[in-house]
Amino acid sequence: MTSARSLSDGLSHELVRRAARRLRIAYPDWAEAVLAEHVAVEGGMPRLLWAAGVWIASLSVVRWDRGYAAALVGALTIITAYQWSADESMKTVVLICSLSLGLGALRPQAHVVTGLVVGAVVGAVNAFETLTGIHPGYEAVHHSLARLLAFIVFIPPALVASTLGRRISLAVSDRLERSPT
Numbered sequence: 001m002t003s004a005r006s007l008s009d010g011l012s013h014e015l016v017r018r019a020a021r022r023l024r025i026a027y028p029d030w031a032e033a034v035l036a037e038h039v040a041v042e043g044g045m046p047r048l049l050w051a052a053g054v055w056i057a058s059l060s061v062v063r064w065d066r067g068y069a070a071a072l073v074g075a076l077t078i079i080t081a082y083q084w085s086a087d088e089s090m091k092t093v094v095l096i097c098s099l100s101l102g103l104g105a106l107r108p109q110a111h112v113v114t115g116l117v118v119g120a121v122v123g124a125v126n127a128f129e130t131l132t133g134i135h136p137g138y139e140a141v142h143h144s145l146a147r148l149l150a151f152i153v154f155i156p157p158a159l160v161a162s163t164l165g166r167r168i169s170l171a172v173s174d175r176l177e178r179s180p181t
Contacts, residue, residue: 009043012051019051019058021170022109026061061109068107072114075099076121083125084136088151092122096154097161104165111166112159119158123151 016038023031034054041047082095100118104111127148129135 008045008048012048013038015048015051015055019055021174022058023061024173025109068103068110071103071106072117075103075118079118079121080125083122087138088122093154093157096122096158100158100161101165101168104162105169106165108166108169111162114165115159115162116155118162119155120152122154123148126151 016034020031020035023034038047038051038054041050079092079095079099083092086092096118100115103114103118107114130145130148
């Protein structure tokens with residue numbers, strides 16, 4: 001039974017550590033309190049359940065500040081303008097991934113939202129063209145509504161890039177915390 005307890009204690013420690021990392025950006029006092037409280041909770045299953053609750057609560061902590069909102073709107077504008085002036089290509093994927101990477105690093109706790117929103121822009125632009133009949137002059141092919149589903153192909157690369165940006169940001173943050181002052 002002690003191996004099961006040590007496994008649950010190890011898992012609870014990891015959950016609390018990840019929750020504290022997420023909380024540290026917006027609520028540093030809360031992050032420190034969670035880390036301190038973790039050792040006071042009875043070990044085993046009670047500690048694991050408590051840690052899981054803390055981790056789940058930390059998922060909802062996404063601080064939408066003006067800087068990130070402006071960066072997101074700017075990125076969406078850039079992708080929309082590019083998509084309106086050029087057809088889908090590898091350059092589109094590179095642009096989407098670059099902007100997703102930067103936004104994921106800028107706001108690590110919003111990396112999933114970032115990837116989904118940025119990845120969906122090409123489909124949204126093409127949906128606008130299809131539904132309104134307004135399209136760029138160079139575009140000879142009109143998209144069907146069924147064809148619009150093909151544009152979800154841009155979401156996975158955007159998600160991967162924003163997750164990579166998040167990982168880079170958190171690694172840099174950890175390195176700065178560990179460096180001697």
